[in-house]
Amino acid sequence: MNLTRRATANLLPPIIFGVLFVAGWQLFVRAADISSFVLPAPSDIWSSAVDGHSRIVSAAGHSGLNALVGLLVGAVLGVLLAALAVRVPVLGGTITPLVAALAAMPIVALAPLLNNMYSPLSTLPRREVVAISAFVPIFINVLRGLSRLAPVHRELMQSYAASGTAVLRTIRIPGAMPYFFTGLRIASSLAVIAAVVSEYFGGLADGLGSQITDSVGASDYPAAWAAVIGAVALGLIFYIAALVLERVVVGRRATSPF
Amino acid sequence: MSDADAGQERSAAVDLTGVHKTFAVRRGSVVALEDINLRIERGEFVSLIGPSGCGKSTLLRVIGDLLPPTSGQVVVNGKPARRARLDQDYGFAFQQAGLLDWRTVQANIELPLELHGVDRAKRKDRALELLELVGLSEFAGQRPPQLSGGMQQRVAIARALAERPALLLMDEPFGALDEMTRERMQNELVRIAGETQAAVVFVTHSIPEAVFLSDRVVVMSPRPGRITEVIPVSLGDRTDDTREAPQFYAAITQVREALRGKPIAATGAVVADIERAQGAL
Numbered sequence: 445m446n447l448t449r450r451a452t453a454n455l456l457p458p459i460i461f462g463v464l465f466v467a468g469w470q471l472f473v474r475a476a477d478i479s480s481f482v483l484p485a486p487s488d489i490w491s492s493a494v495d496g497h498s499r500i501v502s503a504a505g506h507s508g509l510n511a512l513v514g515l516l517v518g519a520v521l522g523v524l525l526a527a528l529a530v531r532v533p534v535l536g537g538t539i540t541p542l543v544a545a546l547a548a549m550p551i552v553a554l555a556p557l558l559n560n561m562y563s564p565l566s567t568l569p570r571r572e573v574v575a576i577s578a579f580v581p582i583f584i585n586v587l588r589g590l591s592r593l594a595p596v597h598r599e600l601m602q603s604y605a606a607s608g609t610a611v612l613r614t615i616r617i618p619g620a621m622p623y624f625f626t627g628l629r630i631a632s633s634l635a636v637i638a639a640v641v642s643e644y645f646g647g648l649a650d651g652l653g654s655q656i657t658d659s660v661g662a663s664d665y666p667a668a669w670a671a672v673i674g675a676v677a678l679g680l681i682f683y684i685a686a687l688v689l690e691r692v693v694v695g696r697r698a699t700s701p702f
Numbered sequence: 703m704s705d706a707d708a709g710q711e712r713s714a715a716v717d718l719t720g721v722h723k724t725f726a727v728r729r730g731s732v733v734a735l736e737d738i739n740l741r742i743e744r745g746e747f748v749s750l751i752g753p754s755g756c757g758k759s760t761l762l763r764v765i766g767d768l769l770p771p772t773s774g775q776v777v778v779n780g781k782p783a784r785r786a787r788l789d790q791d792y793g794f795a796f797q798q799a800g801l802l803d804w805r806t807v808q809a810n811i812e813l814p815l816e817l818h819g820v821d822r823a824k825r826k827d828r829a830l831e832l833l834e835l836v837g838l839s840e841f842a843g844q845r846p847p848q849l850s851g852g853m854q855q856r857v858a859i860a861r862a863l864a865e866r867p868a869l870l871l872m873d874e875p876f877g878a879l880d881e882m883t884r885e886r887m888q889n890e891l892v893r894i895a896g897e898t899q900a901a902v903v904f905v906t907h908s909i910p911e912a913v914f915l916s917d918r919v920v921v922m923s924p925r926p927g928r929i930t931e932v933i934p935v936s937l938g939d940r941t942d943d944t945r946e947a948p949q950f951y952a953a954i955t956q957v958r959e960a961l962r963g964k965p966i967a968a969t970g971a972v973v974a975d976i977e978r979a980q981g982a983l
Contacts, residue, residue: 594798594800596796596797596798596800597800597802599763599768599794599796600794600796600800602768603766603768603787603792603793603794604790604813604814604817604818605787605788605790606817610817614802614813614816614817615802618802618804619802619804621804694804
């Protein structure tokens with residue numbers, strides 16, 4: 445099928461590049477005899493990942509759950525507040541600058557502060573960091589999508605004597621869906637980053653971030669890298685899930701699959 | 703048209719008396735329409751033509767109650783314009799088709815019916831009927847981005863006709879189409895207007911388009927926008943041959959002269975430039 449061929453054509457270059465990159469890395473480390481604490485060889489990272497795979501998967505599960513819960517909370521808040529900002533312009537004028545300020549702040553920098561507010565065994569501070577990180581791009585994109593109303597659609601709805609609610613339901617919300625998914629895609633990657641990095645600052649040691657810091661502390665660099673690969677995989681899973689969701693909901697209206 | 707309209711059978715489709723429209727701008731105001739008086743009969747096809755800024759689009763929006771007039775009376779279908787809008791007595795087609803990309807062609811045509819609470823089965827019947835009228839039956843399930851510009855505009859016209867309006871307001875609906883498509887759409891529109899018996903107010907920049915389509919061409923001039931002349935056209939049954947008929951050209955000349963009637967400095971200068979350039983060749 446044409447679609448499969450196109451998917452292959454799109455996937456092939458990055459795969460080839462990835463294989464070449466890893467092969468080059470392996471050759472370089474072996475040829476230049478680089479010590480493992482500077483840069484371990486991919487083969488060492490791989491065997492460490494295989495040996496410790498159950499540990500990595502379980503850690504990814506914990507980090508992933510934090511990322512997922514935070515992402516969902518952030519997404520719901522982002523959508524609700526954006527809708528509120530559009531419906532009540534006074535509130536919109538208040539919320540939007542605050543979100544802009546929030547966007548300018550490195551949110552993971554909050555992690556140690558939030559950690560102090562809760563018991564060391566709580567997952568809450570991490571989920572909060574994730575939620576705030578995810579909230580920003582979703583709020584901004586949904587707000588932009590909901591605010592957009594082409595003049596022709598405004599006049600059309602006016603000619604139909606349609607209410608504000610009808611305009612919201614038939615034009616603004618469906619029109620904002622692609623914007624929401626753009627926000628969700630960005631937020632899904634941010635969520636994983638926030639979940640992993642927030643573990644660097646102590647607290648419960650059950651996730652990928654803790655595993656990275658612990659392995660580095662124990663001078664087991666291949667294990668630290670293996671955990672990094674786990675984090676990459678987790679980020680990809682989140683990103684692809686967001687993409688698939690977008691295709692399912694919005695994709696059918698698009699003209700081209702890519 | 704509902705039964706309630708039966709008593710208004712004698713009233714005009716549009717009746718404008720002393721309509722003025724002034725827009726407030728940063729420094730003072732701009733007179734967009736000055737003393738417009740125009741009566742459009744039921745089933746009549748009237749074009750509004752004039753240079754940019756003559757207020758023809760503004761006039762169309764005043765008729766459709768999308769803009770309130772500053773003064774004067776606007777009666778549509780025997781009612782105040784606002785009432786006519788609320789009663790969906792007219793359909794509006796814009797220069798951009800303005801279709802909703804996430805809805806199928808059929809769902810786009812159903813949009814006004816859906817908004818006004820028509821039940822699903824009736825909506826579907828009406829949409830399919832209209833798709834047949836505009837010759838797009840096999841595209842019911844497609845989405846607008848898959849359609850050409852001309853097809854999208856036909857969908858927009860079908861949507862404007864969904865409520866069986868007595869009046870169709872059209873703002874340069876073929877402005878963005880290429881010449882061939884445009885002529886085909888004009889043929890279609892003549893047929894559709896005939897079949898639906900709707901009166902049409904059609905805003906255009908194109909003299910041949912106005913002449914081909916209309917029973918009367920209303921010529922407007924800018925600053926302030928006003929009606930300078932109303933030219934009756936009677937080309938009878940229109941086919942592609944009509945476009946080569948002497949009466950067609952005669953009417954075009956008449957409208958062109960009416961448009962020049964009140965020469966505008968800028969246009970005059972452009973014409974002089976062109977003539978000078980031609981002289982130099």
